[in-house]
Amino acid sequence: MNTAIVTTDKLTKVYGPRRAVDAVSMTVRAGEVYGFLGPNGAGKTTTMRMLLGQVRPTAGTATVLGAPPGTPAALARIGALVEGPGFYPYLSGRENLRVLATYRGLDVRAADAALARVDLAGRARDRFRTYSLGMKQRLGVAAALLGEPDLIVLDEPTNGLDPAGMAEMRDLLVDIAAGGQTVLLSSHLLAEVQQICDRVGVVAQGRLLAESTVAELRGGAGLRLRADPLETAAAVATRVLGPHAVAMVDDDHGDPALRLAAGAEAVPDLTRALIAADLDVHEISPLERSLEEVFFEMTAAVPALEVSR
Numbered sequence: 001m002n003t004a005i006v007t008t009d010k011l012t013k014v015y016g017p018r019r020a021v022d023a024v025s026m027t028v029r030a031g032e033v034y035g036f037l038g039p040n041g042a043g044k045t046t047t048m049r050m051l052l053g054q055v056r057p058t059a060g061t062a063t064v065l066g067a068p069p070g071t072p073a074a075l076a077r078i079g080a081l082v083e084g085p086g087f088y089p090y091l092s093g094r095e096n097l098r099v100l101a102t103y104r105g106l107d108v109r110a111a112d113a114a115l116a117r118v119d120l121a122g123r124a125r126d127r128f129r130t131y132s133l134g135m136k137q138r139l140g141v142a143a144a145l146l147g148e149p150d151l152i153v154l155d156e157p158t159n160g161l162d163p164a165g166m167a168e169m170r171d172l173l174v175d176i177a178a179g180g181q182t183v184l185l186s187s188h189l190l191a192e193v194q195q196i197c198d199r200v201g202v203v204a205q206g207r208l209l210a211e212s213t214v215a216e217l218r219g220g221a222g223l224r225l226r227a228d229p230l231e232t233a234a235a236v237a238t239r240v241l242g243p244h245a246v247a248m249v250d251d252d253h254g255d256p257a258l259r260l261a262a263g264a265e266a267v268p269d270l271t272r273a274l275i276a277a278d279l280d281v282h283e284i285s286p287l288e289r290s291l292e293e294v295f296f297e298m299t300a301a302v303p304a305l306e307v308s309r
């Protein structure tokens with residue numbers, strides 16, 4: 001699981017005065033769904049294009065499936081959907097995939113296998129132009145799956161989809177990863193990334209601000225304590241954790257609770273003290289920030305786009 005499928009070392013792309021990608025060092029591991037998360041213009045597409053050998057880096061290096069990007073051996077093991085393939089509207093989904101399979105030197109039967117995997121076999125003979133957006137996006141993923149590549153690179157695969165389409169795409173991507181293929185996707189949709197990805201690289205203004213599991217990114221926000229009476233609990237928690245570690249908060253339902261600046265290691269002492277004070281303890285749980293909160297915290301700290309020297 002820890003084999004690196006993609007590694008980059010200070011990968012950089014400068015366009016005129018703009019650092020589209022700024023010294024990005026990232027690792028995508030075998031069999032994971034890795035989410036490249038960032039707002040429009042963060043440099044996600046440019047990074048993906050560098051990994052596919054479509055854009056030449058200004059500086060830094062990348063290794064994809066053990067080779068420099070763009071080598072024929074590596075490309076044969078990568079399926080990519082970056083800014084949409086041009087499907088022919090008057091051809092069926094199946095005919096479109098057969099054209100692509102032939103172009104890539106694959107057996108045309110690969111088209112049917114890919115259509116089945118994205119659950120489009122039933123509509124395979126309908127013209128592309130009659131497809132819903134969700135079906136079009138799934139056909140794009142099918143194109144990336146042709147020939148069962150080891151690495152699948154998808155630029156914004158859920159873009160424009162309605163909630164049902166997103167759920168379908170989510171299931172499809174999780175299914176792909178469960179089959180052992182590695183997925184690198186980009187998204188500006190935090191909620192989506194949170195649900196689909198094993199690990200996330202957070203990017204803004206060309207820089208990789210963090211790379212870790214979603215749980216690691218969201219954790220570390222302290223503990224939530226609900227006990228009765230709450231004022232006494234606050235006094236006990238203050239005694240155990242110190243004067244600045246305790247704050248009164250309202251949760252989503254308007255129930256008062258305490259927010260404690262402490263980690264899981266504080267729970268045994270805290271519990272003992274609360275019980276000793278004869279309190280009814282209803283809940284002590286880790287507080288998680290949404291990925292959205294984490295993201296805005298991180299990106300708020302990034303200075304304005306640098307002009308390269």
Ligand SMILES: Nc1ncnc2c1ncn2[C@@H]1O[C@H](COP(=O)(O)OP(=O)(O)OP(=O)(O)O)[C@@H](O)[C@H]1O
Nearest residue numbers: 015018019020038039040041042043044045046047
């Ligand atoms: N060929 C190019 N020439 C000049 N500037 C470019 C070029 N390609 C990208 N850029 C700039 O590089 C920055 C990063 O763009 P990129 O498309 O990689 O971002 P992104 O994160 O994929 O955003 P989006 O989701 O909007 O596609 C942007 O400021 C963009 O305008």
